[in-house]
Amino acid sequence: MRVVxxxxxxxxxxGNGHATNYRGLMRxxxxxxxxxxxxxxxxxxxAENRDLPRPPHGRTELYGSSQELRDGYVxxxxxxxxxxxxxxxxxxxxxxxxxxxxxxxxxxxxDIDTPVTLAALAAGRxxxxxxxxxxxxxxxxxxxxxxxxxxxxxxxxxxAPRAFYCMVDPDNYRPSHVPLRWDLGYLGTYSDxxxxxxxxxxxxxxxxxxxxxxxVTGPQYPHSIVWPDNVERIEHLPPREHAAFYAAQRMTLNVxxxxxxxxxxxxxxxxxxxxxxxxxxxxxxxxxLDEIFHPGPEIAIADSADDVLDALHAMTDDRRRAVxxxxxxxxxxxxxxxxRAQTLEEFVRQTEATREAQ
Numbered sequence: 340m341r342v343v344x345x346x347x348x349x350x351x352x353x354g355n356g357h358a359t360n361y362r363g364l365m366r367x368x369x370x371x372x373x374x375x376x377x378x379x380x381x382x383x384x385x386a387e388n389r390d391l392p393r394p395p396h397g398r399t400e401l402y403g404s405s406q407e408l409r410d411g412y413v414x415x416x417x418x419x420x421x422x423x424x425x426x427x428x429x430x431x432x433x434x435x436x437x438x439x440x441x442x443x444x445x446x447x448x449x450d451i452d453t454p455v456t457l458a459a460l461a462a463g464r465x466x467x468x469x470x471x472x473x474x475x476x477x478x479x480x481x482x483x484x485x486x487x488x489x490x491x492x493x494x495x496x497x498x499a500p501r502a503f504y505c506m507v508d509p510d511n512y513r514p515s516h517v518p519l520r521w522d523l524g525y526l527g528t529y530s531d532x533x534x535x536x537x538x539x540x541x542x543x544x545x546x547x548x549x550x551x552x553x554x555v556t557g558p559q560y561p562h563s564i565v566w567p568d569n570v571e572r573i574e575h576l577p578p579r580e581h582a583a584f585y586a587a588q589r590m591t592l593n594v595x596x597x598x599x600x601x602x603x604x605x606x607x608x609x610x611x612x613x614x615x616x617x618x619x620x621x622x623x624x625x626x627x628l629d630e631i632f633h634p635g636p637e638i639a640i641a642d643s644a645d646d647v648l649d650a651l652h653a654m655t656d657d658r659r660r661a662v663x664x665x666x667x668x669x670x671x672x673x674x675x676x677x678x679r680a681q682t683l684e685e686f687v688r689q690t691e692a693t694r695e696a697q
Contacts, residue, residue, distance in 0.1 A: 353388035363676030431467025485604035617663035
């Protein structure tokens with residue numbers, strides 16, 4: 340297939356989890372013989388923080404404006420077998436309308452933020468998707484499964500809403516043998532709605548256990564936050580350093596945004612990445628989590644600081660290795676970029692068959 344992807348960013352992982360998903364998907368699609376072109380809006384905040392300025396798989400092009408996109412890539416979009424527009428693409432509504440009008444084959448919206456998108460649509464303030472576009476795309480690839488897929492179909496008229504979870508490249512996320520530095524860590528960009536959960540599940544345990552070591556990595560945390568002395572802060576780590584970062588923790592924390600928790604069935608890319616590194620995960624609780632990992636053998640679930648400290652206390656080295664190995668096996672079986680590429684191929688075949696039958 341000739342595939343064109345218009346996404347938020349593949350060249351910079353600063354402040355977003357989209358880049359690692361796109362990188363893994365591009366690699367897997369190209370390895371499976373597809374021709375992939377990624378089109379990214381050239382914006383200052385990513386230009387200043389590019390950790391992969393020349394992605395090695397497929398072809399990546401930067402464009403400066405919607406007009407430049409339309410002028411320079413109309414033939415690529417028109418002749419593609421699949422055109423994918425991602426969530427949070429700048430001027431995404433105009434871009435989507437142009438893609439729908441221009442593409443002759445299958446079009447898809449890839450929503451890596453589905454619950455946030457739906458909340459913004461309901462409030463009439465979504466800048467990258469409109470209700471009309473939801474029903475115009477042939478495929479709606481949703482970060483979220485469960486009842487959200489029914490909502491997309493019944494309320495917004497999505498033609499083919501499909502669960503398309505985040506993914507991991509196991510060549511980049513695998514066990515690393517490094518010295519342990521922290522008892523518990525967290526990797527994620529600051530979010531207002533996520534911070535109270537982070538406070539409860541990491542900051543409060545750190546206050547109670549000054550003998551333990553903790554770490555929070557990610558950009559945009561306000562300077563006003565007062566971290567305990569035993570919580571180390573790292574502003575940003577490029578993906579090439581993620582595996583070693585996870586491996587340096589006894590356990591790692593997964594914290595879910597409020598909209599994702601409310602919807603359920605919304606595993607973050609960080610959850611799969613940490614598990615692929617065979618590092619035991621403590622996660623906040625949400626519907627659908629037990630369908631992705633088995634609580635106990637593959638993941639620990641915490642509602643409070645007490646739960647986190649209990650998990651850390653109970654996790655002997657042997658138990659830690661067993662839980663990490665089980666979680667890694669689950670990810671390698673179900674959540675790799677190769678599996679997602681295969682799934683996408685099947686979705687496209689189904690859509691083409693539907694179009695031919697109409």
